Amino acid sequence: MKDKIILKxxxxxxxxxxxxxxxxxxxxxxxxxxxYGYASLSYGWTGNAVGxxxxxxxxxxxxxxxxxxxxxxxxxxxxxxxMFRIGGTVLIQIVQAVIxxxxxxxxxxxxxxxxxxxxxxxxxxxxxxxxxxxxxxxRDSIYWYTASVLYVWPLLPLLGCMWVTTxxxxxxxxxxxxxxxxxxxxxxxxxxQISVLIIVWIAIRILSVYWDQRQKNEKIHIPGxxxxxxxxxxxxxxxxxxxxxNFVRAVEDECYSKSIVIMLIENAGKxxxxxxxxxxxxxxLIMTAVFGTAAAIYLKNRKIMGVACIFAxxxxxxxxxxxxxxxxxxxxxxxxxxVWVLYFFSILSVYYYKRKNYLLLSMLIAGICSQGALIxxxxxxxRCHTVMEFILHIILTECIISIGNADIISRKRPRTVGFHLCxxxxxxxxxxxxxxxxxxxxRNDEINKMNHYKLEEIGxxxxxxxxxxxxxxxxxxxxxxxxxMPYQEGYEYIEGWMKNYYELPQEIHxxxxxxxx
Numbered sequence: 001m002k003d004k005i006i007l008k009x010x011x012x013x014x015x016x017x018x019x020x021x022x023x024x025x026x027x028x029x030x031x032x033x034x035x036y037g038y039a040s041l042s043y044g045w046t047g048n049a050v051g052x053x054x055x056x057x058x059x060x061x062x063x064x065x066x067x068x069x070x071x072x073x074x075x076x077x078x079x080x081x082x083m084f085r086i087g088g089t090v091l092i093q094i095v096q097a098v099i100x101x102x103x104x105x106x107x108x109x110x111x112x113x114x115x116x117x118x119x120x121x122x123x124x125x126x127x128x129x130x131x132x133x134x135x136x137x138x139r140d141s142i143y144w145y146t147a148s149v150l151y152v153w154p155l156l157p158l159l160g161c162m163w164v165t166t167x168x169x170x171x172x173x174x175x176x177x178x179x180x181x182x183x184x185x186x187x188x189x190x191x192x193q194i195s196v197l198i199i200v201w202i203a204i205r206i207l208s209v210y211w212d213q214r215q216k217n218e219k220i221h222i223p224g225x226x227x228x229x230x231x232x233x234x235x236x237x238x239x240x241x242x243x244x245x246n247f248v249r250a251v252e253d254e255c256y257s258k259s260i261v262i263m264l265i266e267n268a269g270k271x272x273x274x275x276x277x278x279x280x281x282x283x284x285l286i287m288t289a290v291f292g293t294a295a296a297i298y299l300k301n302r303k304i305m306g307v308a309c310i311f312a313x314x315x316x317x318x319x320x321x322x323x324x325x326x327x328x329x330x331x332x333x334x335x336x337x338x339v340w341v342l343y344f345f346s347i348l349s350v351y352y353y354k355r356k357n358y359l360l361l362s363m364l365i366a367g368i369c370s371q372g373a374l375i376x377x378x379x380x381x382x383r384c385h386t387v388m389e390f391i392l393h394i395i396l397t398e399c400i401i402s403i404g405n406a407d408i409i410s411r412k413r414p415r416t417v418g419f420h421l422c423x424x425x426x427x428x429x430x431x432x433x434x435x436x437x438x439x440x441x442x443r444n445d446e447i448n449k450m451n452h453y454k455l456e457e458i459g460x461x462x463x464x465x466x467x468x469x470x471x472x473x474x475x476x477x478x479x480x481x482x483x484x485m486p487y488q489e490g491y492e493y494i495e496g497w498m499k500n501y502y503e504l505p506q507e508i509h510x511x512x513x514x515x516x517x
Contacts, residue, residue, distance in 0.1 A: 072243025131430030188236030
């Protein structure tokens, strides 16, 4: 009993530390790339003639143009634009930090409902696993707000919908059922990958109910709220995927002129590398160890653990190979990762099916489908893996807790101690990784604020009739901690969006210079 209280307090403290770090981190995440374009309603649109003094009517006109000419991801762009319009960078920093913490809390609640563990355990682990996200992941998908509102924010209604369905199974209420229907729509009406994920997940949930009733020779009855959730998700997904702007871009994109066979082959490798590439090797090692151990313990098969060790050994060896050999082994590495995906997807499917854990099994399959949808995408960006990584955090949390429960049940102290040491090392790695990323963004924050205040001051000066031909701005200390900057070759056009955001004339010249520390 005393040990349980100590563990509970420790887990709570660890979770609180990572939640605070998420809030602290966002204080240093500034606007970048097309954030300026959406915040000023100038991303491809020339209809905004009032600068930053636009209202709701202007926002809706911009989103209408966007829907017809650029794509259907308008709901969450609406949220982003309103955040920037009302409170600028400060407000969106706070909102996103809260959203990410809530995603981790709901993820933990889902796991707790599945494995019947204490919520403090699973929530803390989800927060720790957020700390394992590597720099490339957070830079290209989370700490770039325009990407984050599409790939991270919709996870809140998505996971919220999944969690509410578990509550409905415990006790049906009209409020819970209609909440699930609404959340399904909000998740699907976001971006294509999440639309596919929520639709597939609901379809599998309906099939699992049908299968379970058939196995028990019961009268087939699909709950009405599940059918309404499916209709709601399909409607939201159709609005997003069938937007006229998507077809306009498809016609303009040269990638669609390729042979369908070539596109499928190229994208298959890109999808694998996007999710478990060389750059994400630590997270792949963590998954390999945890998935292998959990499946080996439950299925009582040591060979699974042996295969996991072989994969882990390869990834470590690949990491320490000289640069020339890494390049030569790229194709082989992709093949290995294909095998890894097939192997662990099969093992985890059996693992969850035998445990009758259809909730997480459906999440796993739906997550895979969300990545499979990229097979016809013209470009596979790093940010495309973000949705799947958050789903994998839930799967990992469940596996870690299941391993811990198995060790406690076995009453073998060496195993229990070893498990807690491994979790401790995971926490230490996540903390060091997170603090390193915070340090990089904090260092650049000084430059971002200097440039911001200077441009704000000049913008106010122009309103008062003062004119200036050139502005001296500073380059960041470290470009690794930013998505794309206007002084980088090929991204000079970002300056146009910045000028619109700060209400400066396009004729003004930005002179970027290095800053000496």
